[in-house]
Amino acid sequence: MIYRLTLLLSLWIGYGSAPEAGETTGVAVGSKEFTESVILGEIAAQILESATIDVQHRKQLGGTRFLWQALIDGEIDLYPEYTGTLIEEVLGDRLQGKRDLATLRRVLAEQGVSMTEPLGFNNTYALGMMTARADRLGITTISELRDHPELKFGFSNEFMSRADGWPGLRRAYRLPQQAVVGLDHGLAYRGLAGGRLDVTDLYTTDAEIQYYSLRVLEDDRGYFPDYRAVFLYRADLAERLPAVLPVLRQLEGRISEKEMTAMNAAAKLGKVSERKVAADFLRKRLAIASEAEVEGLAASLWRHTLEHLSLVAISLAAAILVAIPLGILCARRPRLGRLVLGATGILQTIPSLALLVFMIPLLGIGAWPAVTALFLYSLLPIVRNTYTGLQNIPGPLLESADALGLPRFARLRLVELPLALRTIISGVRTAAVINVGMATLGALIGAGGYGQPILTGIRLDDTGLILQGAVPAALLALLIEGVFELAERRLVPKGLRG
Structure with missing residues (x-):
């Protein structure tokens, strides 16, 4: 019944279109969640693309520590950073109070990381x-x-x-x-x-x-250091793809503070896509032709819908396959059941952003940490509703099943689960709707989905972009409600419906 529906859902949506943001055979460029970092990431990606190097730009992944750890772990190959951030925030303890670039390069090398020369502007x-x-x-x-x-x-x-x-x-x-x-x-x-x-x-x-x-x-006490923009890259990149560094170094000293401010203004105030802003800079400043095709609304909506459905479908299917047996176990073993319900309840209380970050060291960045987090959040409503549905079956019905001599498994399959099915489907429906909303946070770690335009819209102060993610997410939640309403009518015997 519900297991067949789960299997079909997984095959149709989940495994066929699961986003694999972490897979690339070329160079993975990362950028932080603010506009300037995204523009610099686009400039790096496009100048490498112009040299026929396979590039993937993983935009607006998070803050400093997130990108730094992703670089160390090999999830990305390079990203734009600032010398002041490295000195004060990332490597402060190791630098022993020194702020010169030579010491900074030496300490970075100890971490397996190298740094370009400054790009030309100071963004303190x-x-x-x-x-x-x-x-x-x-x-x-x-x-x-x-x-x-x-x-x-x-x-x-x-x-x-x-x-x-x-x-x-x-x-x-x-x-x-x-x-x-x-x-x-x-x-x-x-x-x-x-x-x-x-x-x-x-x-x-x-x-x-x-x-x-x-x-x-005025910083009259000189508290803030210089924040010279640079690109950090993995030291092994020179051996793995030697063509990358000569191309990337073309950007050293080529971006002035005035030019960077103008690019930020074009993106944030002029609502020009970061990809086009980067392409215009490369054409005017370095005479490098770069394709800047902007994805249309329909194509963008379709891509985000597939990504979002993948996150929801895979996590929900896995949760159904795990949570229903756990709910049955809770009903059969009350003492153990209290522990299971308590554990799934604790998982539900973990802040979503924290849970996503916890998943990254185990699964990297991209879709699978988000899928895992959504799976864990889905367990409680399904486990609890399965347990409640089985517990609320009237005793005389169970006694009648025993009187017929049904074996225990047969009684579960033919009597108990059909009687509890309406409650179980209600739990699955709750988990699905929760997942639709929670999946938007997956964009913070490169999982895509409707969260991508929402985050971009917040960053660019663009209400239209926010609505491009928020409205489809709300409509998807309503659609899922309707699908499970139909599923309940189809799967629950007519005499057991309310």
Whole structure:
């Protein structure tokens, strides 16, 4: 019954179209979740493509630690980074207080990582305020913030915990502000413009600085180091694909701060795709022709739908195959059942982002960590409903089955499961709907799906892109509700329906 449906679902959607983001025979380029990193990743990918090198760009994968670990583990081959981030956040303990590039290269080599020469611009951290607000309070430097403890601070989530972020800045400047909130970097600008925030962290090449008329506060104590943009790459890349490095080094010293700011503005304010922005730069600055075909809405929607269905179908099918036997076990062995229900309940309480990160060391980045996390979240509603459905079968019905001399397995198959089927299907339906929503987070680790346009839309402040992911996800959840409603009518005997 439900197992046949599960098998068909897996074969039709899951195994036939499971996204394998981690597989590439060429170069895997990574980028962080902010626009500038995506643009630099696109520039690297396209300049390599122009040299007929097979490239896969795995966009907006996460923060610094995520990309660094992916590079160390071989999940990606190169990604754009900043010298200040390496010195202060990634390798601070190993550098023993030294900040020169020679020491940085030596310590990177010990990790099996190499670094290009700087690309030509410095994108350091800064603090910013709306200019009108800063003028009213007479604030031009970070030190002057000490005199205004009432100001509302809101920083990007990564800046809140970085070694070179808010904790160190607060100590260096002895700032009194305590109620500081963490939020997405792009949303902070809207918070400033709307008056909900007074101060946030900036990247000095952000296009929004001019767009929102922000004042960049002077770092009068020289807290922030230089953040020269570079590309980090695995040391074994030179041996594996020797053609890559000469091509990549064409970018050294070729991107000015003005050019980088203009590219950020084109992507974030002009709504030009990062791929086209990168192609325009390569054509104008290096005379390199690069194809910049932008995926159409229909093709993009179809691809994200297949990716999303794959994540949901595979995880749900696996959960059904595991959870229903566990629910039967819970009904048969009450003491063991309490442990199983408790364990699946604990899994449900683990924050989804944390669970995804926990999966990465075991399964890498891409679809399978997301599938595994969704599988674990699906267990509780199916186990619990299977257990509840079997427990709620009236005793006289079971006694009648025993009186007929049915063996235990036959009684389970012919009597108990049909009587509990309506409750079991309800649990599967709950798990499926939960999975549709949770699967959007898989985009954070390169799993694709409807989360991809949602994340991109948030980053670019593009409501249309957000809706391209949110609306289909909601419609898919409604469709699944309808499918399981039909399945219940088809599989549950007419006399057992409500």
